[in-house]
Amino acid sequence: MVWFTWPTDNLLCRCPGLSITVWLTLLFVLIIAPAVLGGFFNIHTLYVRTLLKIFEWTSLLMDKRAKNTNQHIHKPCLRGIIAKDPPLSLQQAIQGFGGSVSCQHSKPKFEMSDVFYFNQRGVESIVDDEFTKCFSAQELESWNLLTRSKYNFPPISLRLVVLWSLGLLIRYGLLLPLRVMLAVTGIGLFLILSTLVGFLPKIQLRSYLSERVHLMGYHFCIRSLTAIITYHDRENKPKNDGICVANHTTPIDVIILANDHGYSMVGQVHGGLLGMIQRAMIKSSPHIWFERAEVKDRHLVAQRLSDHVADKTKQPILVFPEGTCVNNSSVMMFRKGSFEIGCTVYPVAIKEGEDAIQFANRVKAAIAARAGLVDLTWDGGLKRAKVKDALKAEQQKLYSKVLLGEHKEQSDKLGEGGNPG
Amino acid sequence: MGSRASTLLREEEIEEIKKETGFSHSQITRLYSRFTSLDKGENGALSREDFQRIPELAINPLGDRIINAFFPEGEDQVNFRGFMRTLAHFRPIDDNEKKSAASSEPPLNSRANKLQFAFRMYDLDRDDKISRDELLQVLRMMVGVNISDDQLGSIADRTIQEADTSGDGCISFNEFMKVLENVDVEHKMSIRFLH
Numbered sequence: 001m002v003w004f005t006w007p008t009d010n011l012l013c014r015c016p017g018l019s020i021t022v023w024l025t026l027l028f029v030l031i032i033a034p035a036v037l038g039g040f041f042n043i044h045t046l047y048v049r050t051l052l053k054i055f056e057w058t059s060l061l062m063d064k065r066a067k068n069t070n071q072h073i074h075k076p077c078l079r080g081i082i083a084k085d086p087p088l089s090l091q092q093a094i095q096g097f098g099g100s101v102s103c104q105h106s107k108p109k110f111e112m113s114d115v116f117y118f119n120q121r122g123v124e125s126i127v128d129d130e131f132t133k134c135f136s137a138q139e140l141e142s143w144n145l146l147t148r149s150k151y152n153f154p155p156i157s158l159r160l161v162v163l164w165s166l167g168l169l170i171r172y173g174l175l176l177p178l179r180v181m182l183a184v185t186g187i188g189l190f191l192i193l194s195t196l197v198g199f200l201p202k203i204q205l206r207s208y209l210s211e212r213v214h215l216m217g218y219h220f221c222i223r224s225l226t227a228i229i230t231y232h233d234r235e236n237k238p239k240n241d242g243i244c245v246a247n248h249t250t251p252i253d254v255i256i257l258a259n260d261h262g263y264s265m266v267g268q269v270h271g272g273l274l275g276m277i278q279r280a281m282i283k284s285s286p287h288i289w290f291e292r293a294e295v296k297d298r299h300l301v302a303q304r305l306s307d308h309v310a311d312k313t314k315q316p317i318l319v320f321p322e323g324t325c326v327n328n329s330s331v332m333m334f335r336k337g338s339f340e341i342g343c344t345v346y347p348v349a350i351k352e353g354e355d356a357i358q359f360a361n362r363v364k365a366a367i368a369a370r371a372g373l374v375d376l377t378w379d380g381g382l383k384r385a386k387v388k389d390a391l392k393a394e395q396q397k398l399y400s401k402v403l404l405g406e407h408k409e410q411s412d413k414l415g416e417g418g419n420p421g
Numbered sequence: 422m423g424s425r426a427s428t429l430l431r432e433e434e435i436e437e438i439k440k441e442t443g444f445s446h447s448q449i450t451r452l453y454s455r456f457t458s459l460d461k462g463e464n465g466a467l468s469r470e471d472f473q474r475i476p477e478l479a480i481n482p483l484g485d486r487i488i489n490a491f492f493p494e495g496e497d498q499v500n501f502r503g504f505m506r507t508l509a510h511f512r513p514i515d516d517n518e519k520k521s522a523a524s525s526e527p528p529l530n531s532r533a534n535k536l537q538f539a540f541r542m543y544d545l546d547r548d549d550k551i552s553r554d555e556l557l558q559v560l561r562m563m564v565g566v567n568i569s570d571d572q573l574g575s576i577a578d579r580t581i582q583e584a585d586t587s588g589d590g591c592i593s594f595n596e597f598m599k600v601l602e603n604v605d606v607e608h609k610m611s612i613r614f615l616h
Contacts, residue, residue: 081448081451081452081455081614081615082612082613082614082615083613083614083615110560110576110579110580111604112539112543112580112584112597112600112601113539113601113604113606113609114563115483115539115542115543115559115563116539116604116606116609116610117609118481118482118483118487118563119483119487119538119539119542119610120511120609120610120611120612121477121481122478122481122483122484122487123487123508123511123612124612125475125477125478125481126459126472126475126478126487126508127452127455127508127612127614128455129475129476129477129478130477131475131476131477132458132459132474132475391476391479391480392479392480392481392482392484392565393565393566394480395480395481395482396482396562396563396564396565396566396567397565397567399482399563399564400564400565400567400568401567403564403568403576404568
């Protein structure tokens with residue numbers, strides 16, 4: 001019995017051992033080596049393109065089926081719920097266009113219908129306002145074979161179900177362990193190498209090596225997140241004497257930007273794994289980590305930032321002035337702290353899922369408009385705090401002007417025109 | 422995977438709301454997702470704080486009055502049906518409405534119902550009359566600190582004088598309608614909902 005079981009045991013032991021070896025070699029050759037050496041591998045682009053074609057096909061299929069069975073399919077509305085007219089001034093809205101009939105009134109003119117304007121604006125903002133939209137997850141245009149929207153897409157045909165289960169298998173069985181392994185390897189390698197580089201004396205080689213190590217770390221993270229990043233306008237890349245500001249859509253923005261060029265980060269000191277990573281990072285290149293108490297001391301922060309910027313050998317700092325994560329649709333008010341330092345500021349725009357032409361047009365428009373203005377005047381911190389009363393008082397002031405202002409305007413006109421009644 | 426099945430809208434509910442308010446199927450589903458995004462407590466109903474969280478509404482001088490209009494007498498929560506019923510007042514009046522004249526009640530977005538919504542802005546204690554005090558309070562909300570008490574008082578007096586035909590010192594709903602009979606209520610109290 002012993003000799004009978006032994007070969008099978010041997011075989012059983014060998015199989016997993018063999019497969020693990022094959023797996024690791026494949027992993028190393030295809031992914032780790034290029035990541036370490038800094039090259040990109042185009043398998044991912046191919047994969048994503050295939051996926052997109054599949055999604056198109058499924059949504060066409062679902063549309064056809066829905067028409068046949070007369071079911072209602074939920075289509076996320078990308079244009080908005082209501083059509084808003086271009087905003088009129090308070091005066092025009094309340095009194096209508098073209099002069100009002102009662103020109104010679106010296107008394108303020110109040111109509112009971114004045115409330116209509118405020119009613120309409122109020123209910124419009126209940127149905128659709130710019131601020132709340134910014135913080136809700138965006139809906140996808142079509143089903144991506146994994147429910148992400150709130151509405152369940154019903155299994156419409158056998159082909160779809162098969163495809164869905166195949167997708168499930170590939171995603172969770174094949175891709176997930178692969179990516180997890182990548183992430184773990186990446187972080188581990190990064191921690192080790194970064195500490196090693198930290199031991200070198202302060203010479204040119206050290207900063208070069210540290211940049212390579214950082215980039216390698218980021219390449220790993222990118223691979224494990226399978227992001228496909230396109231960098232536009234690379235000639236505008238920030239140089240060593242300034243601050244780089246960008247809009248903030250997700251916590252992995254940092255990784256996406258850093259993939260291209262080394263930056264110095266600014267942030268609070270954390271504990272745990274992130275803290276370990278932070279400490280490793282600081283050994284090989286100068287990042288700015290604050291203790292919680294220090295963040296509140298604005299002068300201290302500003303001082304440290306200016307010191308860093310003044311040193312030309314240090315990398316540009318990366319800052320997200322919005323102060324909070326916003327979804328992919330708008331840009332919130334920038335906090336002024338990073339602009340007070342008085343150095344060159346390099347703006348960067350991050351946008352998910354768009355093709356090159358759309359992006360280029362938008363960036364051009366954004367840069368033209370950005371000369372002092374921002375797209376939204378709402379402070380992202382309103383997510384947690386109440387609106388200032390001063391804003392409401394402004395609206396009240398405007399209305400009062402409309403109530404009283406009419407006869408004042410008319411008396412001005414009379415003065416100019418010269419021909420009283 | 423992120424779907425909150427317990428708060429999904431059932432088809433029967435959508436049909437009922439459609440009949441009652443006149444919104445289309447897709448409008449109702451979109452307004453439902455708007456309702457859930459405002460409902461931070463995720464309990465299927467909105468409270469006054471949920472509304473006040475909208476910055477554009479918070480700076481509206483009549484913001485509190487508008488929020489009040491959504492809540493029935495004495496209640497602190499409004500569910501989706503109530504929400505839709507109030508929003509229905511702002512649907513534009515279109516020709517389709519004439520077809521469903523068979524129903525006994527006028528549709529929620531009829532001219533009379535729109536005017537009733539505006540009337541309730543003024544009528545703070547819901548006694549179907551606008552008293553001088555109530556009018557003063559609403560005026561004060563709209564102008565803030567920029568107009569003196571005396572001036573505001575004289576505005577209120579003049580308005581009541583012009584509107585009050587019965588001579589009781591208050592404006593009833595019929596008198597209110599008479600004052601506004603030449604105003605284009607249909608456009609001023611409508612929001613264009615996209616299909």
